[in-house]
Structures are given as structure tokens and as C-alpha cells.
Amino acid sequence: MDSNSVSPMPELAPIAEFDKSPPSPPNEEVPMDDLPPPPATISQAEGKKIKVQRSRSYESDEHERGACEWCEYALVITLATILLIGVSALTVFWVFYYREGYAWADDLPDKQFNLHPTLMVAGFITFSGFSVLLYRICRCFRRIYVKLLHAIFHALAFPCIVIGFLAVLDYHNKKGINNFYSLHSWIGFVAMGLFGIQYAVGFFSFLLLLICNKGTAGFRASLVPVHAAFGILTFVLGVAACLTGLTEKAIFSLGSEVYATLNNEAIVINAIGMSIVAVAIVVLYTVRGTGGYRLRKVAAQHPS
Amino acid sequence: MDSNSVSPMPELAPIAEFDKSPPSPPNEEVPMDDLPPPPATISQAEGKKIKVQRSRSYESDEHERGACEWCEYALVITLATILLIGVSALTVFWVFYYREGYAWADDLPDKQFNLHPTLMVAGFITFSGFSVLLYRICRCFRRIYVKLLHAIFHALAFPCIVIGFLAVLDYHNKKGINNFYSLHSWIGFVAMGLFGIQYAVGFFSFLLLLICNKGTAGFRASLVPVHAAFGILTFVLGVAACLTGLTEKAIFSLGSEVYATLNNEAIVINAIGMSIVAVAIVVLYTVRGTGGYRLRKVAAQHPS
Numbered sequence: 001m002d003s004n005s006v007s008p009m010p011e012l013a014p015i016a017e018f019d020k021s022p023p024s025p026p027n028e029e030v031p032m033d034d035l036p037p038p039p040a041t042i043s044q045a046e047g048k049k050i051k052v053q054r055s056r057s058y059e060s061d062e063h064e065r066g067a068c069e070w071c072e073y074a075l076v077i078t079l080a081t082i083l084l085i086g087v088s089a090l091t092v093f094w095v096f097y098y099r100e101g102y103a104w105a106d107d108l109p110d111k112q113f114n115l116h117p118t119l120m121v122a123g124f125i126t127f128s129g130f131s132v133l134l135y136r137i138c139r140c141f142r143r144i145y146v147k148l149l150h151a152i153f154h155a156l157a158f159p160c161i162v163i164g165f166l167a168v169l170d171y172h173n174k175k176g177i178n179n180f181y182s183l184h185s186w187i188g189f190v191a192m193g194l195f196g197i198q199y200a201v202g203f204f205s206f207l208l209l210l211i212c213n214k215g216t217a218g219f220r221a222s223l224v225p226v227h228a229a230f231g232i233l234t235f236v237l238g239v240a241a242c243l244t245g246l247t248e249k250a251i252f253s254l255g256s257e258v259y260a261t262l263n264n265e266a267i268v269i270n271a272i273g274m275s276i277v278a279v280a281i282v283v284l285y286t287v288r289g290t291g292g293y294r295l296r297k298v299a300a301q302h303p304s
Numbered sequence: 305m306d307s308n309s310v311s312p313m314p315e316l317a318p319i320a321e322f323d324k325s326p327p328s329p330p331n332e333e334v335p336m337d338d339l340p341p342p343p344a345t346i347s348q349a350e351g352k353k354i355k356v357q358r359s360r361s362y363e364s365d366e367h368e369r370g371a372c373e374w375c376e377y378a379l380v381i382t383l384a385t386i387l388l389i390g391v392s393a394l395t396v397f398w399v400f401y402y403r404e405g406y407a408w409a410d411d412l413p414d415k416q417f418n419l420h421p422t423l424m425v426a427g428f429i430t431f432s433g434f435s436v437l438l439y440r441i442c443r444c445f446r447r448i449y450v451k452l453l454h455a456i457f458h459a460l461a462f463p464c465i466v467i468g469f470l471a472v473l474d475y476h477n478k479k480g481i482n483n484f485y486s487l488h489s490w491i492g493f494v495a496m497g498l499f500g501i502q503y504a505v506g507f508f509s510f511l512l513l514l515i516c517n518k519g520t521a522g523f524r525a526s527l528v529p530v531h532a533a534f535g536i537l538t539f540v541l542g543v544a545a546c547l548t549g550l551t552e553k554a555i556f557s558l559g560s561e562v563y564a565t566l567n568n569e570a571i572v573i574n575a576i577g578m579s580i581v582a583v584a585i586v587v588l589y590t591v592r593g594t595g596g597y598r599l600r601k602v603a604a605q606h607p608s
Contacts, residue, residue: 178564183547183551236540251555252560262485284537
């Protein structure tokens with residue numbers, strides 16, 4: 001989205017996923033293709049100045065923000081944090097209060113199944129959501145630290161998703177239920193596949209290839225928009241998988257007639273689902289395109 | 305997303321939702337806030353030239369596209385058309401082949417229910433999907449025609465959603481089933497509410513307020529990014545509602561044991577769900593932010 005006019009997020013907190021420069025210390029020059037096509041009349045010296053100003057801007061841009069922007073910034077961070085932690089907390093509460101907690105034993109397959117919704121919500125929603133959001137929000141840190149945080153949160157999501165998947169696979173085998181028959185499982189399979197590919201590509205390209213910083217800058221820059229687009233797709237598919245899974249679980253566990261009475265457990269399950277919807281709204285709202293940012297900044301740094 | 309480097313869609317087919325200028329005949333000047341902040345050294349005469357070139361570009365920009373971009377453009381249009389029509393066609397096939405077709409009569413409530421999935425998929429996916437996509441794709445037309453097409457497709461979606469909703473409400477009442485107990489219904493309620501608000505705001509702001517074109521340009525421009533962001537959210541919520549609804553329907557109609565055998569009908573229901581997922585992927589991929597477009601174009605029109 002072009003946010004030239006109304007940008008509800010602070011203009012000076014751009015989306016780093018869309019930021020195609022390799023991580024660089026504040027005073028190091030960034031490759032030219034990280035910058036917009038320079039206006040014809042900007043001299044080379046001016047161009048250099050822009051580069052330095054731009055790369056420095058990652059260190060500190062607080063002075064350029066208005067009070068309103070700071071308020072909205074704080075509101076989004078607070079709301080996102082409450083929702084992202086809340087959705088996992090509510091899932092754990094649901095399992096302990098209504099589903100008898102967790103286990104991994106042959107004689108307690110139902111308790112083992114409970115690991116599946118908890119770990120999938122933690123992996124696909126809480127950790128992935130934080131990982132995606134902090135790239136939008138943490139603009140005071142140096143880029144490499146933001147990247148590392150992004151990788152660490154995805155590294156936390158990874159075992160959650162793997163163990164969550166193994167838990168349900170083992171539960172199905174123990175109970176003699178077919179695997180991969182439902183729409184939920186098909187969506188989940190695509191989401192897990194995309195997550196794995198995204199994680200491998202991201203780790204290799206944006207962290208490992210830093211060994212050869214200058215030589216791979218162009219390749220890494222060209223990969224960023226693809227990584228960002230598929231990252232958001234993976235997140236949306238994770239949300240869809242969680243919502244269909246909760247629907248399945250509600251009907252299987254409560255039975256359609258009890259579910260239709262909207263008893264307490266049904267309300268809790270629906271509340272988990274709606275919290276996931278709220279997380280999706282906040283994340284999609286926050287990471288919506290702000291591609292015009294850098295050029296606006298260049299223009300702002302060269303007022304007439 | 306900043307698409308300065310790798311933009312899989314043609315750069316010269318920008319997202320019109322993100323286009324904040326009021327519709328204007330090719331040679332009419334567009335308001336200043338529709339343009340990026342002009343580089344300091346561009347004179348007023350040059351600025352005027354940019355405006356004229358820019359507004360003209362809506363009429364014809366084919367000469368600026370490469371063969372590869374045209375190929376991808378054609379591929380996306382073809383794929384989107386097949387998927388958007390295919391998902392509704394598959395739903396109609398499912399209802400006629402497995403669910404005995406349609407009716408609206410007191411003695412045939414199950415046939416009446418069948419209107420619900422068909423009309424909701426048509427409204428939230430096919431018509432809304434076309435409406436969102438054509439704003440990205442139809443760049444050869446004048447803007448007012450694109451807006452009218454956008455409004456017409458949403459006008460087609462509107463009765464589908466209303467009748468689809470009434471069909472299930474009446475079905476529940478006839479069968480004595482509670483309303484609004486499931487996660488699916490809660491998500492659907494939010495999606496319908498957002499759809500209604502979006503439609504009312506869009507119709508009033510971007511069509512009715514054209515009566516006072518110049519006086520309302522600023523207001524309409526400021527509303528565009530909000531309308532675009534909430535439009536994509538509404539579409540994603542529609543997708544989530546359809547997927548949870550299909551999951552419910554599969555379990556209620558087939559029963560969990562038959563569903564687990566993945567019989568032919570289960571495969572068809574899952575295929576409808578996966579087609580909706582594919583539509584979501586194509587739509588989200590196509591309408592991802594391209595906010596940098598206009599500034600890139602200005603820069604391209606002023607090569608060094």
C-alpha cells in the first residue's frame with residue numbers, strides 16, 4: 001500500500017523485510033540497488049550523503065516522530081503483545097481446565113493430542129507473529145540484531161511445529177485414525193512446507209551468505225520481496241490451519257449438539273479462534289506495504 | 305512491499321486501491337497530494353509535465369512493459385480467472401452431485417442449506433476476488449470505469465452474501481438449531497460486518513462524493529489506504545469463514561468416520577477448500593504492496 005498520505009503506523013518505522021540492503025554498520029555504504037533510482041539532479045556527493053544518512057537512520061530516528069505516531073506505535077506493540085501471548089495462554093488454560101493437561105504416553109493418547117493445538121498455536125501464531133512483527137517494529141536496533149531476533153523467534157517456532165506435528169501423527173497412529181484426510185491437515189501440510197522452505201531460505205540467504213557480504217548483496221536483495229510475500233502467506237495459512245483445526249476439535253470433542261449449546265468450553269474454543277483472527281488483523285494491518293517509505297525519506301532529506 | 309528490485313508483477317500495473325488521486329480524464333491535473341514529494345530540483349514546469357505523463361499513463365502504458373512482464377501478467381490473469389470461476393463451479397458441482405441440488409421450501413431444509421456454501425463462496429471468494437484483482441490488473445481503462453467495475457463486482461457479491469446468510473439462518477430456525485454458536489459463524493459475522501461497512505464507505509466515498517470532485521479529493525485520498533487494508537482483511541476473513549464452514553460441513557454431513565476414509569465427496573470438499581487457499585495465495589501475491597511504484601515512475605521519467 002502506498003502510505004504517502006495516511007499511514008497509521010509511524011512513517012519512520014519501515015518494514016525491514018522489504019529492506020533490500022545487506023546488514024551494514026552505520027557508516028558503511030550500502031549497495032546502490034538498495035536505493036531508489038536517484039533523481040537526475042542529485043549529484044554523486046549528495047547521493048553519498050543520502051546513503052550515510054539512510055544507513056544511520058536505523059540507529060536512531062526518534063526525533064522525527066510525532067506524538068500521535070508514538071502513541072499508535074505503542075498501542076500496536078501493546079495490543080500485539082497482549083494478543084500474541086494471550087492466544088497461547090488461553091490455549092494452555094483450555095487444555096488444563098477442560099482437557100486434562102499434557103502427556104506423551106501410549107495409555108494417554110488424548111493428553112498427547114493436547115500438545116498439538118498448543119504447540120501449533122505457539123509456533124504458527126505466537127512465535128511467528130512476534131517474529132514478523134518485530135521486523136516492523138524494532139527499528140532502533142542495528143539490522144543484524146533485528147535479523148537475529150527474527151531468526152531466533154522462528155527458531156523457537158520450528159520445534160513447536162515439528163513436535164506439534166509428531167504429537168498428532170503419533171496420536172492418530174495410536175488411535176488407528178487415518179492421517180491427512182481433512183481439509184485442516186491439507187492446509188496445515190502446505191503451511192508447514194512453506195514454513196520449512198522459508199526458514200531454510202531465510203537462514204541460508206540472510207544470515208549464512210553474510211560471510212560474503214558484498215558478493216551476495218544483489219542476490220539477497222532480490223530475494224527479500226519474495227521472502228516477505230511468502231512469509232505473510234505462510235502466516236495466513238498458519239492462521240487458516242489453526243482455525244479449521246479448532247473447528248474440528250470443537251466438534252470432535254464436544255459433539256455437534258453440545259457445541260451448538262455454546263457451553264463454557266465452546267466459548268473458550270471460539271475465543272481462542274477469535275483471538276487468532278485478531279492477531280491476523282493486527283499483523284496484516286502492521287505489515288501492510290509501506291514501500292514508498294525510503295523514497296519519501298530521501299525526498300524529506302532534500303527539502304526545496 | 306517495496307518492489308524496487310524484483311517485482312514479479314509488471315511494475316507498470318500498479319494497485320489502484322493504493323492510488324489516491326480522484327478519477328480524472330487523462331489531461332486533467334491530479335491533486336498534489338496524489339504525487340510524491342517532488343525532488344528539490346524539479347521545477348514547477350517539470351512537475352506539471354510529470355502530472356500529465358502520470359495521469360496519461362492510465363490510458364496506455366503497454367510500451368513500457370517487457371515480454372517477461374506481459375507473460376507473468378497473462379499468467380496471473382489466467383490462473384486467477386480459472387481459480388475464481390473454478391472454485392464456484394466446483395461448489396455447484398459438489399451440491400448437485402452429492403447434496404441433491406437447491407431449493408427454498410419448508411420440507412426441504414437440507415436443499416435450502418446448500419444455497420449457503422454456494423452463495424458464500426460466490427460472494428466472498430469469486431466476486432470479491434475478481435473485484436479486488438481487477439483493480440490491480442485493469443490499468444488500460446480509465447479509472448472511473450475500473451471503480452465502477454469494482455463496485456459492480458461487489459454489488460454482485462452483496463446479494464450472494466445476504467441470501468447465503470438468510471438461507472442458513474432460516475435453515476437453522478426450521479431445524480431448531482441455535483444460531484451463531486460456532487467459530488465459523490463468529491468469523492463469518494465479522495467478515496459480513498466488515499464487508500457491509502467497506503461497501504457502504506466505498507460506495508459513498510469513491511463514487512457518490514465524485515459529485516463534488518475537487519472539494520472531496522483530500523478526504524477520499526486519505527481514505528484509500530484504509531479502504532485497501534480493510535478490503536484485504538475482509539477478503540482474508542471471508543477465506544477463513546469459508547474454510548471453517550467447509551470443515552464443519554464435511555464433518556456434519558459425512559460424519560467424522562466417513563470423512564476419515566477420504567471418500568470421493570470428502571476429496572471434493574477438500575478440493576474446494578484448497579482452491580480457496582489457492583485463490584487467497586494468488587490474490588495476496590497480486591495485491592501485495594507496491595507503494596514505491598509512483599515514485600519509481602517519476603524517477604524513470606527523469607533519467608540522468
